[in-house]
Amino acid sequence: MDKLEAFLAGDRLDDVVFYVSDAFLDDDSRLREVGTETDDGVRLVLDGETGRSAFQAGTGMGAMEFAKGAMANEGAIARSLDGGECPFAGDDGDEGADDEGDGDAGSHEVRFVFAFAEGENPEVGGLYAEGDVIHAYAHCTCGESYSHKWVVGDRA
Numbered sequence: 737m738d739k740l741e742a743f744l745a746g747d748r749l750d751d752v753v754f755y756v757s758d759a760f761l762d763d764d765s766r767l768r769e770v771g772t773e774t775d776d777g778v779r780l781v782l783d784g785e786t787g788r789s790a791f792q793a794g795t796g797m798g799a800m801e802f803a804k805g806a807m808a809n810e811g812a813i814a815r816s817l818d819g820g821e822c823p824f825a826g827d828d829g830d831e832g833a834d835d836e837g838d839g840d841a842g843s844h845e846v847r848f849v850f851a852f853a854e855g856e857n858p859e860v861g862g863l864y865a866e867g868d869v870i871h872a873y874a875h876c877t878c879g880e881s882y883s884h885k886w887v888v889g890d891r892a
Contacts (some may be wrong), residue, residue: 739781740772744815746853746868746888752787755779755818755849756794759877767794774818784852791850795875799850802881806873811882813849813872820846820884822876843877853888863887 742748756767757777767790771778782790788799795802813820822844851872857864868888875881 740779740817743781743851743853744817744870744888746855748781749853749855749868750784751781751853752784752791752799753779753781753817753849753851753872754787754791754794755846757845757847759845760847761794765794774816777818779818787850791848795848802850802875803871803873803883806875806881806883809880809882811874811884813846813851813874813882813884815886817849817851817872818846820849820872820874820876820882822846822874822878822880823882824876824878824880845877847875847877849874 737745739748740753743751743753755777761767761778767778767780771780780787780790791799809823811820811823825844849872851870854864854869854871856867863869863885866887869885870888871883871885873881873883
């Protein structure tokens with residue numbers, strides 16, 4: 737079982753996953769040396785502290801601040817943690833427009849994903865009573881961020 741499979745199985749609760757798309761990542765980025773190349777980017781499975789530092793170095797954002805902001809918008813993030821469906825993709829207006837000019841407001845491709853797992857906790861209830869929970873957060877080329885969480889082993 738590789739690191740990603742172990743993470744998704746709930747066996748690496750102290751690790752985080754950080755995915756960066758090729759469009760967002762420089763060709764000579766050090767992340768390419770330490771991560772696993774995917775069809776459209778690089779994915780890293782790292783211990784929590786190292787992963788949060790890599791996320792900040794790669795995106796210029798604090799991981800937990802990014803996650804808190806992304807929680808306001810529920811979307812769908814691929815279980816492989818390297819893609820997703822932006823909840824703003826169906827908007828006819830320019831609500832998801834990128835005011836900072838660093839992306840295409842009409843495009844909805846994942847720029848990066850940050851994910852962590854939280855152990856089962858029946859006292860909290862909800863999903864946490866059902867098993868370990870994966871928390872995933874994505875940033876879209878439209879400038880919006882969104883989140884998705886699921887219980888380890890769920891196929892939905």
